[in-house]
Amino acid sequence: MNSSRPKWILLLLGACLGLALAACNLSTQPAASPTPVFSLTPSLTPTVTPPPYALTVNGQGITVSEFEAAVARYQQAQQGLGQTVDQATAVQVVEQDLVDTLLLGQGAAAAGQAIDDAAVQARLDALATEVGGPEALGAWESAHGYTEADFGADLQRQMAAALMRDQIAASVPATAEQVHVKQILLYNSDEAQKALGYLQAGADFNDLAAQYDPVTKGELGWFPHGYLLDPAVEEAAFALQPGQYSGVVQTQAGFHILYMVERSQDHPLSPDARLALQQRAISDWLAQQKSTSTIQFEP
Numbered sequence: 071m072n073s074s075r076p077k078w079i080l081l082l083l084g085a086c087l088g089l090a091l092a093a094c095n096l097s098t099q100p101a102a103s104p105t106p107v108f109s110l111t112p113s114l115t116p117t118v119t120p121p122p123y124a125l126t127v128n129g130q131g132i133t134v135s136e137f138e139a140a141v142a143r144y145q146q147a148q149q150g151l152g153q154t155v156d157q158a159t160a161v162q163v164v165e166q167d168l169v170d171t172l173l174l175g176q177g178a179a180a181a182g183q184a185i186d187d188a189a190v191q192a193r194l195d196a197l198a199t200e201v202g203g204p205e206a207l208g209a210w211e212s213a214h215g216y217t218e219a220d221f222g223a224d225l226q227r228q229m230a231a232a233l234m235r236d237q238i239a240a241s242v243p244a245t246a247e248q249v250h251v252k253q254i255l256l257y258n259s260d261e262a263q264k265a266l267g268y269l270q271a272g273a274d275f276n277d278l279a280a281q282y283d284p285v286t287k288g289e290l291g292w293f294p295h296g297y298l299l300d301p302a303v304e305e306a307a308f309a310l311q312p313g314q315y316s317g318v319v320q321t322q323a324g325f326h327i328l329y330m331v332e333r334s335q336d337h338p339l340s341p342d343a344r345l346a347l348q349q350r351a352i353s354d355w356l357a358q359q360k361s362t363s364t365i366q367f368e369p
Contacts, residue, residue, distance in 0.1 A: 125165060126366045127172040134368075136224070139215035140164045146214075165367055173359045175230035181237065185229045190222055193229065238355050239348040246294040246347070248337040251307045253288050254279050254327040262318045262325035275315055275329045288329070296350050297343050303328065 124137035132140075141160045148155045155163075178184065198207040211221045252275065256262040268278055279288030298304040300321045310316060310330035319326040339347065 171231045174234040178234040249333040250331040257324045
C-alpha cells in the first residue's frame, strides 16, 4: 500500500557558480558580450540497498525478517494445537508454503489478475471492521509479528494466490470417467486367497462382501481417476469391466478383491471427488511451475 511505504526524498544537487568562474575557462580573445558557460551537476538519487532476502522466486523476494516472522507464527499456531514443531521442520514448511504462494500470485499476474493496492486496502478495511477497528487490527498485527507494511504485502500475496487457485480449480469439469466398485477387504493373505477361491467356485460377490463387511457390504461407490489414495487399487478397478472381479490386490491397507458394478464415461463427480481432483490440479500446476522457475533459498 502506498500509504504505508517509506517516502524517499530525492536530493537534487545544483551547481553553484562562484564569481571566480569568470576567470576560468575564458577565451584570451576579448569579447564584447561574453556568455558564461554553466555546468550543472547531474541530479543524484540516493542508492537504496535492498533488504536481505531469505527466499526469492523468479526475482520476487521475501525478506529475512518476513520469513523469520512467518516461521515463528507457524510454530505458535502448532503450539496452539498442542503440537511442537522443531525449527528445521518449521522452516521447511514455511519455505514451501511461501514458494507456492508466490508462484500462484505470479500466475495470477500473468493471467491479468493482479491485486492492486485499492483491493488490498478494501480488504484491510473489512478486516479492521471485523476485529473492532484499525487499532485492534494493528494490535493483532503486532501480536503476530507483523509490521503494517509486511501485513499488507502478505495479504496482497495471499489474495493473488487465492485468485489463481480458484482459476485452476474452476478448470476441473463437473463430470468425468468413473467406475462404481465394491470390494472385499481382508487383513490376512490366506483369508484373501480363501475368499478369492469362493468367488472362483461360483459364490456371489455381493453375498460374500456382505458377510465380510455387514455395515458397508463392500461399497466403494463411484470414483474417477486420481481420486483414490492407493494407485494400485485404482489401476485394478479401472482394468475391470462390469460384472468382473479382480485378483487379490495388496496395499498398505490390506488385501483387496474388487468388483466392477458399472462404469461411465461422463458421470457427475461427487463434491468430495471434485475437490480431490481440484487439489490435484493445483498440485500438478505448482509442480510444473517449479520445474521452470528460479527459486533461491538462503536459510
